[in-house]
Amino acid sequence: MAVELMKGNVALAEAAIRAGVEAYFGYPITPQTELLEHMAKRMPELGRAFVQAESEVAAINMVYGAACAGARTMTSSSSPGISLMQEGFSYIAGSEVPAVIVDVMRGGPGLGNIQPSQADYFQVTRSAGHGDYHPIVLAPASVQEAIDLMGLAFDLADQYRHLVFVVADGLIGQMMEPAEMPPMQPLRQERPDWALTGAEGREVNTIASLELHAEGLEAVNLRLQAKLETIRAAEQRSTEILTEDANLIVVGYGTAGRIAQTAVLQARQQGLKVGLLRPISLWPFPEERLSELSDRVQAFLVVEMNAGQMVDDVRLASGGQVPVRFYGRMGGMVPVPEEILHEIVTVYEKLITSGV
Amino acid sequence: MATATMVEEQVVYQRPEALNDIPTHYCPGCTHGIAHRLIAEVLDELGVRERTIGVSPVGCAAFAYQYFNTDGAEAAHGRAPAMATGIKRVLPNRVVFTYQGDGDLAAIGTAEIIHAAMRGEKITTIFINNAIYGMTGGQMAPTTLAHQRTTSSPTGRDVALTGFPIRMSELLAQLPGAVYVVRRSLHNVKEIMKAKQAIRVAFEAQINGLGFAMVELLSTCPTGWKLTPPEAMEWLEQEMLPYYPLGDYKVADDVAPLLKKRR
Structure with a gap:
């Protein structure tokens, strides 16, 4: 692959496509919209799923659905939209299904502005939804690194069945830099054995974050914390x-x-x-x-x-x-x-x- | 000496394969159980149990995914149509349905259901309208009738302050993406049989790739309404039917032939 001049948002989108993303769901918001626009063009021409959702709330719940069906799936947004997605993040983490989120951060609080910011650090590392968990959060400093981390994000999401964020800011999303794309990975042919695919010739699969019994939910949390401890030990990068x-x-x-x-x-x-x-x-x-x-x-x-x-x-x-x-x-x-x-x-x- | 004749027993009624043989948590006299059974019978009859994925709501039917013997997910409150969209878009050959109550579909999930219907998502939605929030103990729902008493409208729903009950079937029928939108009721045997036919058509519309289909089922909530089960059936007939007329609100041209098929 040759080095090309690429805009960060477009590079993030194309890198996700190269990593085998099967379904993208999003909602327009500056400064990440070029990512959605690239997906709108590329995903249908590759025969993959693209839906412009009615809101960020719907978009993340579509991601949740596609993830439950065993697809590599993602959404992208910017800070106010990430706030709206918190509900879905929590259900995805609680259900332990893999999903990738891109946050091209902008100035806040509130509607704020559309200039570059890193003010979502607490939100993504500490409070990406209710309940006890941290998502994996990766932060590129260049267009090339954004490309590289998108591939890693999907691999980590699958490996740990967890939520992985790639957090850029408006500057990385908007600037053009020379960068090189990885080759196109083939789409995964087999669905994971836990996925909801219809119970043909097997016992049914169910995916839920609901557990009414305190002992049961504590057991879920202990399992989740053990997984996070594994991630904490294995995935520190700098x-x-x-x-x-x-x-x-x-x-x-x-x-x-x-x-x-x-x-x-x-x-x-x-x-x-x-x-x-x-x-x-x-x-x-x-x-x-x-x-x-x-x-x-x-x-x-x-x-x-x-x-x-x-x-x-x-x-x-x-x-x-x-x-x-x-x-x-x-x-x-x-x-x-x-x-x-x-x-x-x-x-x-x-x-x-x-x-x- | 009499000759014993062995009569071969014939099974005329049994639990559908698509329904698990476990106790549900539904209250006595509640019609959720009937709705579950009708869906399960239809899945069996269409032979699609092994390629069906159900999406449960938040509300009384939160555990529906445990009751149906199909793959199933539990959505966030109101988001079942979005979750079903995500599933169906990556598994277009599977049968995907949502099962949602009135708080889920007509309040917190209004945007999701309208836009799923607008996009013509090829999913089937079963909408349980019992004019109340059952799971949380009987609060006012968007479908609660004028003057109906609930724990959050203790003197009766005051439409001047809280608006009029929302008619979702009439609303969704306006959308071109919705190909089959009907309202049925579960308050007597005749209506239950008609409800089953509608559920069947709603699944067939999906299987034939025609678009979004919804069956609204008027249902009872004896506990929330503070009535006995027989009184609840009567209340539904007398109070709900006038405001929520049964009928076909949308039958797209492509769907019409499905209605004529004799079973």
């Missing part, structure tokens, strides 16, 4: 640069992480020993790596396009060993490298005692 000798490590994901990388390189030019840790999985948070790094750095600086939602995770993973500072922009404002650099220098001068 990337890093210049952390080997760093005194200060900047922690940022997605677009904020990418911009922070430029600021880290600029800081190095000034002789500051600064590195970058970019979480790729937001849940499970890469706590093992962050914990290791906290043994040998003097401070962390968290950079996000929100009010500091990942700060909690960084503090938890670093166990209070070192100070955790925060710099962020909100409401759709995207930080430029210079303002992050300014923050790096300020924190460095204040907190780093040696090695300048």
Whole structure:
């Protein structure tokens, strides 16, 4: 496959198609609409299912249905639409069926605006629906990474029979970058044995998140928690640069992480020993790596396009060993490298005692 | 010495294969059981039990997926038509039905049922209209009649404040995607037989790929209505039938031949 110039939203859609998505259900919302539009064109021409739903609520429940039928299925939306889908997320998690959700985050709260944001961090990692669970959450920082993570998202969803989010922001969704698509995977021919396909020659299958007896529902939750513990141990992902000798490590994901990388390189030019840790999985948070790094750095600086939602995770993973500072922009404002650099220098001068 | 003659016994009535032999949680005198049986008989007669997927509602029939001997799912409140859409779109050769009450279909799930019908989803919906929220203990439903007392309309439904009961069959019949929309009742044997015929047509419409089909079934809720089962049957006939006339609200041209087939 050749490298092509691709828009993030289109790349996410085409990557899902290459990964064998059999059914897409969505509702238009800026800044993710190109994803839906690409699906509207491509899915029917491939003989796959596409439905523009009457609402995000309906879209996620269509995903729930298709997932119960054993299909690779997905929806995409942006922040206000993700709020509306919370009901469906919870039923999908409770029923343990696989589904992939793309959230191209925008500024909030409320209707907010359509500019890039990371303000859904809490929503996707902590409260994507009622009940005790976390979805798996993957955060790309480029169009190429968005493509790569879409394929991974479907594999993880199937492997764990769980909800997997790919969270981008309006910037990654809207920008064009050179990227390479993976080859087309054939559609899965066999349905999983748990799927609802009609009980031909077998006992019936039922899928529900309903369990009226407390003992029974606790058993369901214990099984779910055991699965999440497996995921937590096996699926922490992050990337890093210049952390080997760093005194200060900047922690940022997605677009904020990418911009922070430029600021880290600029800081190095000034002789500051600064590195970058970019979480790729937001849940499970890469706590093992962050914990290791906290043994040998003097401070962390968290950079996000929100009010500091990942700060909690960084503090938890670093166990209070070192100070955790925060710099962020909100409401759709995207930080430029210079303002992050300014923050790096300020924190460095204040907190780093040696090695300048 | 008399000669014993062995008469071979002939089974004239038995539990349909599509209905599981387990106790249900339905109240005595409630017509959900009749509706279940009619659906199961139709699935058996059409020979589609092994390719049918049922979608249960939230409400009294939340456990319907345990009672039907078919593959089944339990939807979120009101979302059964959306869930059924997801299933049917990836398994177009299967038979997919939703079973929904009036709170589920006519209140919280109004958007989902209207748009499933609008899209002409090839699914069958069985709509139980008993003019009340049964599962939560007898609150006012969108279908609750004017002046009807419920726990959330304790002095009787005041239409000036709460609006008039919604007639879903009449409403959905307006949509071109809906090919068969009828209202039947379960209050006496004659109407039950007619209800079964309608359920059969509604499934055949789906199997023939014609579009969305719905059978609304007027049903009793003796517990919620605070009546004995016989009184509930009478109340349905006297109070519900005038506001919810039985009849065929939509029979598309393609569906009409299905009505003429003699069984």
